[in-house]
Amino acid sequence: MTESPLGLIEQHGLALVLLNVFLERMGLPVPAAPALIVAGALAATGRMDAAGLFVGALVACMVADGLWFAAGRRFGARILKSLCRISLSQDSCVNQSTLQFERFGAGALVFSKFLPGVSGLIQPLAGSMQFAWRPFLVLNALGSILWIGACLVLGWLFRAEIDPLLARLTYFAGIALCAVVALFIVYLGYRWLRRLAFRRGLRMARISAEELKALIDSGQAPVIVDLRGAGVRAADTRVIPGARALAGEALEASLKELPLSARIVLYCGCPEEASAALAARRLHERGFEQARPLRDGLDGWESAGFPFAAAASEALAS
Numbered sequence: 001m002t003e004s005p006l007g008l009i010e011q012h013g014l015a016l017v018l019l020n021v022f023l024e025r026m027g028l029p030v031p032a033a034p035a036l037i038v039a040g041a042l043a044a045t046g047r048m049d050a051a052g053l054f055v056g057a058l059v060a061c062m063v064a065d066g067l068w069f070a071a072g073r074r075f076g077a078r079i080l081k082s083l084c085r086i087s088l089s090q091d092s093c094v095n096q097s098t099l100q101f102e103r104f105g106a107g108a109l110v111f112s113k114f115l116p117g118v119s120g121l122i123q124p125l126a127g128s129m130q131f132a133w134r135p136f137l138v139l140n141a142l143g144s145i146l147w148i149g150a151c152l153v154l155g156w157l158f159r160a161e162i163d164p165l166l167a168r169l170t171y172f173a174g175i176a177l178c179a180v181v182a183l184f185i186v187y188l189g190y191r192w193l194r195r196l197a198f199r200r201g202l203r204m205a206r207i208s209a210e211e212l213k214a215l216i217d218s219g220q221a222p223v224i225v226d227l228r229g230a231g232v233r234a235a236d237t238r239v240i241p242g243a244r245a246l247a248g249e250a251l252e253a254s255l256k257e258l259p260l261s262a263r264i265v266l267y268c269g270c271p272e273e274a275s276a277a278l279a280a281r282r283l284h285e286r287g288f289e290q291a292r293p294l295r296d297g298l299d300g301w302e303s304a305g306f307p308f309a310a311a312a313s314e315a316l317a318s
């Protein structure tokens with residue numbers, strides 16, 4: 001006879017929850033917060049080991065996050081681009097994570113698990129910036145404790161409501177399982193369609209590395225904008241000669257100094273020039289019709305055999 005979901009949860013719940021936490025922190029689209037909340041309710045009623053649950057979830061977080069941090073230290077900016085290339089949230093990838101890290105500093109490691117879309121990139125980003133191991137472990141442990149604790153406290157607060165829900169799942173076991181699988185498939189499909197729509201929205205004319213180099217050599221160099229945050233620039237020190245580092249609000253402020261007829265070339269650290277194309281589209285909407293992303297970004301410039309500069313200026317007038 002098939003064991004009920006409630007029986008499975010009570011017998012194997014601890015291992016399943018810890019596996020869920022580990023897989024989510026490794027980047028799989030399997031949200032762990034709901035499982036931790038249910039586990040918190042079971043622990044509150046004595047049907048799951050509260051101490052084992054908390055310690056196990058903390059260990060799962062630290063091991064997974066530590067692996068990503070080590071990968072960031074070993075592979076630098078390349079690991080960030082690889083993660084974004086397979087991400088279902090490509091529109092909120094490297095640059096958004098960098099902005100969060102720059103806004104909160106090392107504190108981003110504490111709050112990252114509460115930030116959807118960027119939580120999986122903060123650890124490898126910190127590693128790519130050569131953040132030291134000891135402060136990483138301390139801050140990441142603090143963040144993990146806060147996140148796990150918040151989920152378990154929610155489970156404890158709503159334990160009276162979760163128990164009847166688990167009972168209904170037991171009664172409608174087959175239907176409930178099918179519903180969960182269906183919802184998961186719908187969720188993945190929705191995110192994938194959003195990614196496709198985002199990529200279609202980025203289709204626009206791009207300037208090649210050869211065209212940009214010809215303009216520079218002819219003395220008609222456009223305004224070249226490096227959209228990467230300081231963290232990504234520290235991990236990937238390649239800079240196109242004459243580029244200005246104008247990420248986020250700095251770009252908006254600098255637009256006031258430019259005529260609408262200005263020729264602007266933008267590049268970033270994202271796959272398919274995602275952030276650069278988004279910024280170019282916004283510039284078009286503001287009247288800068290000659291704003292274009294650089295095709296293939298820094299990799300295209302390097303592949304063409306063109307030299308890099310030592311650093312980017314942080315103002316339009318360098």
